[in-house]
Each structure stands twice: as C-alpha cells, then as structure tokens.
Amino acid sequence: MGLKIKKVPKQQKSNYKILKNFRHNTPENMYCADCGAKEPKYASVNLGVFICSKCSHLHQLLGPQVSVVKxxxxxxxxxxxxxxFLIMGNANAKQIYGAVVRNRPVTLDYxxxxxxxxxxxxxENKRNSLINKRKTFFGNYNQSQASSSDVDYETKYLNEMEQLISMGFTKKKYNLKALILTKGNVQKATDLIINAQAKHQEKKTLYSTMEYNPTSQESETIEQIENMGFNIKSNTKTLLLIRKVNSFFFFLYKCVL
Ligand SMILES: [Zn+2]
Incomplete structure (x- = not known):
C-alpha cells in the first residue's frame, strides 16, 4: 500500500491562504479553541473555530450534526x-460558547x-444568529459536500478555457469565473466576459470622479477586514464594492480570488 498523495485544487489553495491569514491575524485564532494548543491546523467548519489535531478527533466523535471537521x-x-467560518472565528466563539479549557485535558464529554x-x-447569547446557524448549516451540508467534490473547475473546464483563449480572452482568472458562473457554456461565458470588461471600464471612469466618503458602518467594515490582516486600499473602489456586496466576507473573498 503506497502513500496516497492528496492533490489540493487551486480553489482550496486560495481558501487556505485566507484561512491562514485569518488564523495568524487574530490572536485567539492562533490557538486551539478548546485546549489552547498553538497553530491549530483543523477547523470545525460549522462552529467556526480553529482546533488542533487532537481536539479535531474529539470533534469528529461529536458527529457532523454538531461539528463538521476539516x-x-x-x-x-x-x-x-x-x-x-469567517464570520465566527475563535474570538467570537469564545464569547458565545465559553472560554478555552486550560490545565485540564479536553474530553469528549466537555x-x-x-x-x-x-x-x-x-x-442572552442563546438566540444569537451565529449559534443558530451552526444547526441549520448542517441541513445544507450534505448537499454542498456533494457539489464540492468536483470543485477543481480548472480541470473540469479545460477545453472551454482553451476555446476562450483561442477567441482572444487571455485572462484565465476571469475566464474561469465566467465558466463557473455559466456552468461551462462558452457562448454565455463570452457574453459575460465582454459585459464585465465594459462594466470594468465604466467603473474605472466612475471611481476617478467619485469622492471617498464612507459611513461609520462602512468604516467599521473596512477596519474589520484590516484587522483580519488584509491590506486593502481604503478608496472609492473598495467602498463601492463593500456597498455592492453588503457583507464583509464576500468582499474578503473577492480580495483574494
Ligand atoms: Zn486542541
């Protein structure tokens, strides 16, 4: 029996980058949410916490209806x-679920x-939406799990990508996004890219004429993103994007992808 080497798809590489950043830039995330071990390499996806490998085994024993370990x-x-995951993190979890256990071993019962x-x-935290999410999330879990098995889109849309490149669309990153959105329909993807290019030009003009004037809520969002370790430019472009996606984690996603 040889060693099985797991191939990590590109999408996950960029997720890993986000997760690693999230772990390193929030002090609480640098330690296991349950035992406090350093540099946790696992996470409970639905609970939104970083955990060490030791605790990850216990989490698995809790069952996926309580904790989904990855x-x-x-x-x-x-x-x-x-x-x-990104809206929770160990700091929020500590506030909600209770603090890290120190000086005594973490048990399954605990x-x-x-x-x-x-x-x-x-x-007062029992009605917190984050806590309720951890359960409803499970309902979608099996479904999302199934669709994530073929998440290596680059391999999936190899032929379509070649077609787009031969048509003169050379930006692979945009091509891939368009192919994912159109489920590999080259004609629709072409329309999408052309549209996006036009909009990009429009926006560029818009940004150069607009003033940077965030509301206090938006400033908070920007600060939140920066606190997570992302260097973002506090400019009109950022602001409009935040307004558009209306949610900092989508923005975060866009930052890295
Ligand atoms: Zn641990």
Missing part, C-alpha cells in the same frame, strides 16, 4: 463554508456540553 489546508471548503448542550452559553 483540515484548513488539504480539505476542500465550499464558498458557503468559508463565509460561515465538548458535548460546550457545543451540543450549549451548557456554557449565556442566556
């Missing part, structure tokens, strides 16, 4: 999982109390 590097994360029975959750 490696931050080698497992494939769907866009939905990324979004769910984790059951913490994440399943919610024994350490304060009454």
């Amino acid at each position: 490696s931050i590097e080698t497992d494939i994360w769907t866009a939905e999982e990324m979004q769910n 984790l059951r109390q913490k994440y399943d029975s919610l024994s350490f959750v304060q009454e």
Whole structure:
C-alpha cells in the first residue's frame, strides 16, 4: 500500500491562504479553541473555530450534526463554508460558547456540553444568529459536500478555457469565473466576459470622479477586514464594492480570488 498523495485544487489553495491569514491575524485564532494548543491546523467548519489535531478527533466523535471537521489546508471548503467560518472565528466563539479549557485535558464529554448542550452559553447569547446557524448549516451540508467534490473547475473546464483563449480572452482568472458562473457554456461565458470588461471600464471612469466618503458602518467594515490582516486600499473602489456586496466576507473573498 503506497502513500496516497492528496492533490489540493487551486480553489482550496486560495481558501487556505485566507484561512491562514485569518488564523495568524487574530490572536485567539492562533490557538486551539478548546485546549489552547498553538497553530491549530483543523477547523470545525460549522462552529467556526480553529482546533488542533487532537481536539479535531474529539470533534469528529461529536458527529457532523454538531461539528463538521476539516483540515484548513488539504480539505476542500465550499464558498458557503468559508463565509460561515469567517464570520465566527475563535474570538467570537469564545464569547458565545465559553472560554478555552486550560490545565485540564479536553474530553469528549466537555465538548458535548460546550457545543451540543450549549451548557456554557449565556442566556442572552442563546438566540444569537451565529449559534443558530451552526444547526441549520448542517441541513445544507450534505448537499454542498456533494457539489464540492468536483470543485477543481480548472480541470473540469479545460477545453472551454482553451476555446476562450483561442477567441482572444487571455485572462484565465476571469475566464474561469465566467465558466463557473455559466456552468461551462462558452457562448454565455463570452457574453459575460465582454459585459464585465465594459462594466470594468465604466467603473474605472466612475471611481476617478467619485469622492471617498464612507459611513461609520462602512468604516467599521473596512477596519474589520484590516484587522483580519488584509491590506486593502481604503478608496472609492473598495467602498463601492463593500456597498455592492453588503457583507464583509464576500468582499474578503473577492480580495483574494
Ligand atoms: Zn486542541
């Protein structure tokens, strides 16, 4: 039996970049949410916490209806999982589920109390949307899991990509996005790219004439993104994007992709 080498698709490489950044730029994320071990390499996707490999085994024993465990590097994360995860993180989780256990070993029973029975959750947090999300998320989980199995779109749309390039659309990144959005329909993808190029030109003109004037909420969002370790330009382009996507994690996603 030879060693099986897992091929990590490109999409996950960029997810890993985001996750690693998220881990390194929030102090709480640098330590396992349950035992405090350094540089956790796993995550509970639905609970939104970084955990160490030791605790990840216990999380798996909790069952996926309580905790969905993934490696931050080698497992494939769907866009939905990324979004769910990035809005939580260990700092938020600590506020909600209770603090890290120190000086005593983490047991399965403790984790059951913490994440399943919610024994350490304060009454006022019980209606927190993040906590409720962890359950409803599971309903979508099997479905998203199935669609993520063929997430290596670059291989999937190899022929279509070649067609687009031969037609003069040389920006592979945009081509791939268009192919994903149109499910590999070259004609529709072409329309999409042409449209996007026109809009890009329009926007460029718009940005150069607009003033940078964020609301306090938008300033907060920008700060939040920066606190997560992303260097973003606080300019009109950023601001309009934030307004458009109306949610910082989508923005974050766009930053890296
Ligand atoms: Zn741990």
